[in-house]
Amino acid sequence: MTISEPWVAVLDTLAHGVALLGCDDRRIRWINHSAEAILRAPRDTLAGRTTPFAPLGGDSRTDTERHATWWVRDGEPIELAYSVGEPLELASGAVVPVEFRDVTEQRHQHRRVAALARTAASTASDSSLTVVLNAMAGEVQRSHGVAGTQVVIVPPDGEELQVMGSAGFSEVSTFFDLLMASRDRGADLITYRCLRERRQFVLPGRRAQMIANPAWQPLHDYVAQLDWDDFISTPLLSRGKALGALNVYVATGHRATAGMLAFLESIAEQAALAVDYATLISKERLTARSEERERLARNLHDSVVQHVFSLGMQARGLAGIGRRLPEPYDDRVQSISDEMTDLVDKVQRDLRGVVLALQPSVAAQLGLATALERLARDVERRDGVRAELVLDPKAETELDGTELAEDVYQIVAEAVHNAVKHARPTRVRAALAIERGVLRVEVCDDGIGLASHRSGTGGFGLTSMRDRARRWSGSVEIDTEVGSGTNVRAELRLPADRRIERGDGT
Template sequence: MPVTQTPAFPTTDEIVRTLVEVVPTPVVVADAAGCYVYVNPAASGFFGRPADELIGAKVIDSIVPREREEACSFLASSAVDQPGRRSMTLLGREGQEREVVLHHTALDLRGVRLLTGIIEDVTETRRVRREAVTLAQSATRLGINRSLNATLDVLAQSVVETTSALACGVYLLEKDGQLRTAGTFGLPDGYAEAIGDASRQGAPRAALRAIDARATVIEEDVIRRRLADPRFASVHSMIRNEPWSVVVSMPLIHGATAVGALNAYYPSGQRPPEIDMSFLRAMADQATSAVDYARLLRASREKVALEERQRLARDLHDSVSQAVYGIALGARSAKELLAKDPALVQEPLEYVLRLSEAALAEMRALIFELRPEALEREGLTGALKHHTAVLRVRYGIAVEESLGGEPVMSWESKEALYRIAQEALHNTGRHARATQVRLVLSQVDSQVRLEIHDNGVGFDAGSALPGHFGLNTMRERATGLGGTLDIESHPGEGTIVRAIIPANQTAR
């Protein structure tokens, strides 16, 4: 009976050699001269070159040129003698840049010093991370007080820096059906105006097609077709040497309404990968949110402006017009007494004088409100003094000022504090029946504090705030700048209004 021989168990060397050959992770070995002496099949696939072509090639040639000098210093240092890892950018298949982490260790085989490396491709992982960061930053920017165009310019820049797009533009749909360029990055100077001219000549736009279809539109061979179309004559000289020729256009949809489109411009013959498309859709949503935020902000500012005009009209009627009426009555009384008993004229004249001073103080304060540039010229402390003067002259309230120096903060923050103080002092004069007011303005490090104390009748601060006192608006002004507004008051115990605003903050 024949004896069956058991196959010899593979040696450790054979197992390791086979394992290195079949693992999907690129493994390379270089000699002391910095040349490849071994690459496994995964490494050959990573570089897009056969193994026999890589063997003998210099490792440094696989690194992107901008990192080669630093890499040479590293390879020549003693750091490579110890196991470790290093981030770098390698030239992968077809010269594409790939972000990698190289896990390296030195070997000494039969007296020959070798450097082994395991290549971990982290390109997509880092891209996803960057996209997440960009989206978070983009969402945050919607809360920063900058113009819509500036916001969309930054958004377009984020698209180019995060994807393989070469340029980006955000276009908004106007009432006449034309597109207005609202944000760009990477497009030629003057392109926005020129493409607008072409559109008015009837030139087709990918953005308009995307808006009409409510769907993504991808146009290829764009440069050649536009150069052949006389309707695009205004942009011919600008796009002739542009490296992009694929345009991806995504509509900006708010609710059921298309408000514009986001265009990303890609190299000739290169359709964007799906990871780019997902990111572009997310950024289109961000652009839509920015447009809607700007619309709400504009409506809010118009409402505030209307309320300010109505309040100014009330103040003119309640204070200045009444003061002028009182002056007229006092002057008439003085005239009558002058004919009957000149000795009695002094009292009505003093009355006229007091009303005149009050009216003058009121007018100065109102004119200051109508000319906001005066806040920049006279500063916040000067603006507050206008209103304390009104309290003294008009209402006979004793005012203690502790204004310190002019706070170091943006004009916008100063205006917000000025409006808060204006409303609080207005309430004190009209409603609090106070005899004393203390106004404190101070800055400690990065915070500016405004406090207004009065000894008036007070109110229940824990109940719903009386809307006609403007207390909700005061709180909105403070929180809109990242600050706080606290109101302490109890019936019969006076009121304290305290606003704290970061000095380096702008409206959100």
């Protein structure tokens, strides 16, 4: 198309793109320099291409900007805002001028703001942490240039890092087993570095690096599910503590822009709020349960224990009456009195054990070492059993101030109580040691063994011990033989945040 030189000079100075289109076919007749930059191609290759600027002519023309998408050959789509002018008659024919600008990043930002609003609403209204984090992962995955998303958190109960939100990937449940297998082969886990250093990591070409590294072999098929290149890990920070990480797999052909990184940090802030809120709710529930346990302990001590004590006094009084009765009533009353006294003694021992178990704050108030030492001294004084405690010095510093300390104390107390109650030992020994992020607890005695466990049955106490161990991805095993004593072994994982701080997670 022929345009006079003065007009070309003027139009080429404009910052916005200008295109002259055929009135009947919307094809490009001519564009200015800015349009070449925006559409990412020179004039000669764009001449004759059909544009998305439609409709043209008639009543559709307006001063209001409209939006269209320009598909770059072998590249990312560009979002354009444009306005259409009045038709012009040139020597070579009638054309319609269109002024346009690149609003791709602006439109992305609008979508991100909308996503943030939706996630903030979820955080405020949904009580399920999994639902909230899955919704956040979905919002991130739907944003421009993202192939897949994971939200991983450090659970307050000390289990391994968990994927609590995911979008784009399948078989989410297998991810951490594969990740840990890669770690064991020497792979560098950026998520743990993100948590330890509490900063965002951007790794260009991460997919190619992982595929080329044999250490990542367990995860090769998993990461190959999606078409991605770069990896971004953003920490979930609340009150200076890393609660988890937002991991994003950037789609092939896209790059991490400043806008995307800022958006991910904003989503991570929302996710951290959700995790922190859920953790506070969980702690409130634990506090409520603790207070209820203490109330039950007080009621048992002030009411039931006193009533049982009164029954014991009545039984002993009955024995005195029996001695003044003639035969054969004196022997029968004495027998009943002796049986009642034995039952009262057993109930009192059981109640003391229950009251002791219902004191959930003992380890928190005294510290784990002091609480266990007091337990050992109480057993020696009350039951006449020699009690030995072997405590790894690391255990006190690692466990004090954690919920794990209380569960460890209750497991040891229950094991000792079972031994004293059922196995009639002369000696009981409790040992605690920490190795590679695992706490090992062993309680052994020289008694007659636990008949209930040998018969395949188990009381509430054994069930409670196993439940407490499972809270920390652990287990409880019991070996018992007639005349050979009982050995209770428990393994519990340390809280994940403490393993991360020491580097155990990498």
